Amino acid sequence: DQQVKQNSPSLSVQEGRISILNCDYTNSMFDYFLWYKKYPAEGPTFLISISSIKDKNEDGRFTVFLNKSAKHLSLHIVPSQPGDSAVYFCAYHTGGFKTIFGAGTRLFVKA
């Protein structure tokens, strides 16, 4: 049973427009949510995180929104660029040592 669900396997967006990647979770006992980005033939790299006490965090073109009542997380990329084309993983980190990942969403940004 997946604790972190990314229900869209892929997303296609035009360059310059907004990309919205979604994530739903079942376990309320987390400290942080993190987004990672993965290019082919490379390991995932950290993108942005949000703690459980916040509802929004921004870093340049990337904003993450946390809706605890809906158990929903979203990553907004504005404006989208072709170099953003990658697989994006939503993950949560508890007070222990485990980071639990979703299945990933492949983003295509068309020029």
Added chain:
Amino acid sequence: DVKVTQSSRYLVKRTGEKVFLECVQDMDHENMFWYRQDPGLGLRLIYFSYDVKMKEKGDIPEGYSVSREKKERFSLILESASTNQTSMYLCASSADRVGEKLFFGSGTQLSVL
């Protein structure tokens, strides 16, 4: 520049072979992890270690074991490789703080024939 290095980029092994995947980090991180990535399943945690000689099972430890004799090195062992262990294996490390991000290696694509 921080680095997690996995010893092999590609490996091809036969069913029943014992397989060693090596991982080294140069960041003096306490925590190290082994994940496998499969299409549609994301990254699944196999084992992790929070200190030298310490190890904890992740979500899918069956068929695997690990070794951490030195802080910088974490090895994943497939005692008797099977075809369902064909996968991309990713090693990661992190500092010992809540919410700390993971640093990943480039991965080892293992094919078991």
